[in-house]
Amino acid sequence: xxxxxxxxxxxxxATLAAASVVIFVFIHLIPxxxxxxxxxxxxxxxxVEALRTRLGLDRSIVTQYFYWVGNVLQGDLGTSxxxxxxxxxxxxxxxxxxxxxACVTMVWIVLLGVPVGVLAATRHGxxxxxxxxxxxxxxxxxxxxxxxxxxxxxxxxxxGWLPSSGYPSIFEEGGLSxxxxxxxxxxxxxxxxxxxxxxxxxxxxxxxxKEDYVRTARSKGIRPQRVVIRHILRNxxxxxxxxxxxxFAALISEAVVTETVFALPGIGRLVVQSxxxxxxxxxxxxxxxxxxxxxxxxxxxxxxxxxxxxxxxLE
Amino acid sequence: MTRSLRPFFDLFATRPLAMLGLVxxxxxxxxxxxxxxxxxxxxEQIEPINRLSPPSWEHWFGTDHFGRDTFSRVIYGxxxxxxxxxxxxxxxLATGVPIGxxxxxxxxxxxxxxxxxxxxxAFPSLLMALGLIVILGQSVANAILAIGIxxxxxxxxxxxxxxxxxxxxxxxxxxxxxxxxxxxxxRKHVLPNxxxxxxxxxxxxxxxxxxxxxxxxFLGLGAPPEVPSWGNMLAESRIYITRAPWLLxxxxxxxxxxxxxxxxVGDALRDRMDPRFREMLGNRGR
Numbered sequence: 001x002x003x004x005x006x007x008x009x010x011x012x013x014a015t016l017a018a019a020s021v022v023i024f025v026f027i028h029l030i031p032x033x034x035x036x037x038x039x040x041x042x043x044x045x046x047x048v049e050a051l052r053t054r055l056g057l058d059r060s061i062v063t064q065y066f067y068w069v070g071n072v073l074q075g076d077l078g079t080s081x082x083x084x085x086x087x088x089x090x091x092x093x094x095x096x097x098x099x100x101x102a103c104v105t106m107v108w109i110v111l112l113g114v115p116v117g118v119l120a121a122t123r124h125g126x127x128x129x130x131x132x133x134x135x136x137x138x139x140x141x142x143x144x145x146x147x148x149x150x151x152x153x154x155x156x157x158x159x160g161w162l163p164s165s166g167y168p169s170i171f172e173e174g175g176l177s178x179x180x181x182x183x184x185x186x187x188x189x190x191x192x193x194x195x196x197x198x199x200x201x202x203x204x205x206x207x208x209x210k211e212d213y214v215r216t217a218r219s220k221g222i223r224p225q226r227v228v229i230r231h232i233l234r235n236x237x238x239x240x241x242x243x244x245x246x247x248f249a250a251l252i253s254e255a256v257v258t259e260t261v262f263a264l265p266g267i268g269r270l271v272v273q274s275x276x277x278x279x280x281x282x283x284x285x286x287x288x289x290x291x292x293x294x295x296x297x298x299x300x301x302x303x304x305x306x307x308x309x310x311x312x313x314l315e
Numbered sequence: 316m317t318r319s320l321r322p323f324f325d326l327f328a329t330r331p332l333a334m335l336g337l338v339x340x341x342x343x344x345x346x347x348x349x350x351x352x353x354x355x356x357x358x359e360q361i362e363p364i365n366r367l368s369p370p371s372w373e374h375w376f377g378t379d380h381f382g383r384d385t386f387s388r389v390i391y392g393x394x395x396x397x398x399x400x401x402x403x404x405x406x407x408l409a410t411g412v413p414i415g416x417x418x419x420x421x422x423x424x425x426x427x428x429x430x431x432x433x434x435x436x437a438f439p440s441l442l443m444a445l446g447l448i449v450i451l452g453q454s455v456a457n458a459i460l461a462i463g464i465x466x467x468x469x470x471x472x473x474x475x476x477x478x479x480x481x482x483x484x485x486x487x488x489x490x491x492x493x494x495x496x497x498x499x500x501x502r503k504h505v506l507p508n509x510x511x512x513x514x515x516x517x518x519x520x521x522x523x524x525x526x527x528x529x530x531x532x533f534l535g536l537g538a539p540p541e542v543p544s545w546g547n548m549l550a551e552s553r554i555y556i557t558r559a560p561w562l563l564x565x566x567x568x569x570x571x572x573x574x575x576x577x578x579x580v581g582d583a584l585r586d587r588m589d590p591r592f593r594e595m596l597g598n599r600g601r
Contacts, residue, residue: 018434029450134332137582141522141574143529146549146567149556157557253439257530271442272534275449287446291437 005303012299019291020072024065027284038081068284077285082277087285090270097167097259097266101189102251104182108190109197109247114240117201121236122228124206133202139195144254148188148261155184165263185262189255193247200243204236211235238309245301249294326587333583336576343573347393354387358543367559376565379548380555388543389565395544396525396573399459403524404517406463407470412513414467415474416501419482429475432468440465444527448536455538462527466520470513477512481505511588518581522574529570545570 035048035057043051052058056067071078077087120132156164167181208214209232217231218224256268263269267286274282327334346353356374362382370377376385414432418425435443447461481487487504495503531537532546533553540547545566552562 015430015434015437018430019437022434022438026446026450031450031452137578138571138575141526141578142571143526143533143546143549143567145530145533146563146570149549149553149563150560153556153560250439253442256441256445257533260534271445272536275445275536283446283449287438287442290439290442294437294439 001306004306008299008302012295016292016295019295020069020288021065023284023287023291024068025061027280028061030278030280072288077288078281080274080279080282082274082279082282087281090282091267091286091289094265094267094270096169097264098252098255098268100170100179101182101185101255101259101264101266102248104179104186105189105193105251106244106248108186109194110244112190113194113197114201114237117198117240118205118228118233120198120202121205121209121232129202133199136195136198140192140199142191143257144188144192145257145261147191148184148258151184151188152262167262167264167266181262181264185255185258185264188261189251189258193251193254197240197243197247201236201240204239205232208232208236238305242301242305245297249297252293253290326583330579330583333579336579339572339576340580343393344397346390347397350390350394354384354390356384356387358387358391359383360387367555367562369559370561377559377561379552379559379562385548385562385565388548389545389569391543392545392548392566392569395455395538395542396528396569398455399462399528399544400521400524400577402456402459403463403466403527404521406459407466407520408513408517410463411467411470412474412509414471415476416478416505418471418475419478420497420501425475428471432471435464435468436472441527441530444531445534445536448531453536453539455542458528458531458537461531462524465527466523470516470520473512473516474509477509478505481508511584515581515585515588518577518584522577522581525570525574525577 035051035055036043039047039051049058056064059067068078075088077091079085080087080090083090116132116136120129123129152164155162162184163181164184168178170176170178172178214227214231217227222231252267254268255264255266256272258264259266259269260272267290271283271286273279274286327337360383362378362384365374365378365382366380368374368378368382374384374386376389378384379388414428418428438446444458444461444465447464448457451457451460481504484504487500490500490504528537528544529546529549532544533550535550537546538544540551548566549563552559552566555562
């Protein structure tokens with residue numbers, strides 16, 4: 001087990017290292033010189049040269065890469081061109097919104113996806129099952145921003161029940177009631193992902209229901225509900241719980257669109273705005289942080305999966 | 316009806332919803348091809364007097380903030396939707412399939428290639444597409460390329476998985492021991508067995524290409540603003556949602572119906588597929 005953990009961690013670190021090279025090279029492939037973005041077009045050649053030397057951009061790309069990695073390892077992601085603030089601080093500011101949004105969304109996904117998936121599986125083959133599976137597929141086919149815009153129109157503009165955009169921190173005035181700002185965004189983001197979990201729960205339940213031990217349990221005369229909960233659901237949830245991990249990681253980046261629709265000050269919107277502003281240090285930093293998060297969650301999921309079910313031979 | 320198409324039609328006869336999806340897709344293809352005959356107004360014709368007018372007999376889906384006919388733009392938008400879908404699927408197949416097959420046949424090369432695919436998959440798909448657009452520049456071709464690169468990874472993985480299974484098959488071993496060339500084995504045994512998993516993958520990728528392209532358009536990083544794509548129509552009409560909510564309804568509905576139909580068709584095909592390969596295909600392109 002320890003060997004397995006070490007091997008997976010090593011592989012994740014190797015992927016992270018490769019990803020950091022990809023990010024760095026990609027950012028350098030972007031057309032346009034960041035010096036001119038910083039100084040504007042009217043800079044004198046002396047100013048340009050001075051800044052180039054100061055930022056280390058006159059050195060070779062390999063040197064620059066190791067310089068960047070060295071700083072990242074010390075917790076320094078560079079300085080934003082647009083805000084003139086450290087990138088780490090800017091990411092920290094957006095993190096509260098993004099993490100809370102992802103958490104609230106996960107609550108919806110679990111509450112909607114799992115029970116409905118179980119319902120569909122226990123009614124396998126009936127019109128209830130077919131209807132629910134159809135609805136799930138429909139939800140997975142809807143662009144989130146389209147749903148978001150109509151939710152704003154109905155619940156914010158017409159009914160006035162909920163705020164349409166923005167999110168004040170829960171640590172500021174209003175406290176936890178500020179979470180209502182996240183209600184519409186989280187539902188928007190949850191819809192396609194809950195549909196995915198529903199389908200997965202259903203498929204996983206149906207797979208487990210074919211196992212011998214389920215037949216044994218039934219023939220022993222155990223009550224059907226008990227078989228479903230104790231024997232089928234318990235084992236089926238293994239696959240579903242691991243999908244929660246991937247879904248959570250995916251939410252952080254899928255939120256790019258949702259945060260833009262609802263003007264939430266999160267990391268996703270930060271990426272889009274930084275791209276439009278050509279704020280390279282921020283783009284580079286945010287993508288690195290998200291990839292890192294992605295890999296950590298994948299690693300934890302793999303390890304816990306192996307821990308929960310020793311039969312699983314990954315690879 | 317030729318014999319080879321028979322099981323295909325039998326399948327859809329038992330799945331009415333998937334059949335409807337198939338019919339819808341045919342309608343979209345016809346609309347895209349015959350766009351110039353089907354519409355009464357050119358999609359870029361501006362009528363300032365008729366700005367933001369609601370659906371009427373003259374303008375079935377209403378008009379936008381320039382007084383352009385939304386119906387015309389929706390119909391012309393189907394051309395772009397098909398172009399994006401076909402482009403992304405072709406790119407993903409043309410790159411992902413060779414990578415997957417070569418990786419399975421030459422394990423040493425495979426280790427390198429599949430590690431590279433792993434690294435690419437560590438990037439969340441939408442972020443990767445956004446990043447690629449920034450490097451490549453904003454155009455329809457680059458949107459196709461960016462989304463295509465995202466789905467190259469999943470296509471390569473699936474092809475790799477299927478090829479590994481096929482490599483173990485007795486008939487492949489037999490062909491190999493009889494001295495058949497690698498190229499011959501790929502052409503005669505590997506590719507024909509791969510058609511149905513790839514068809515399923517293609518329909519899912521086509522569906523997610525629609526949603527991906529719409530997201531890029533909405534963020535202002537997809538097709539250039541003058542192109543009448545469904546995503547651009549939504550992005551442009553966004554600020555008029557309270558005054559003219561119908562403007563957002565039709566383009567959005569088209570995206571939903573297209574993606575839904577493709578998912579239904581893909582799902583029906585998958586259920587009919589060889590169970591050994593079924594598990595490799597998730598219901599999402601990623």
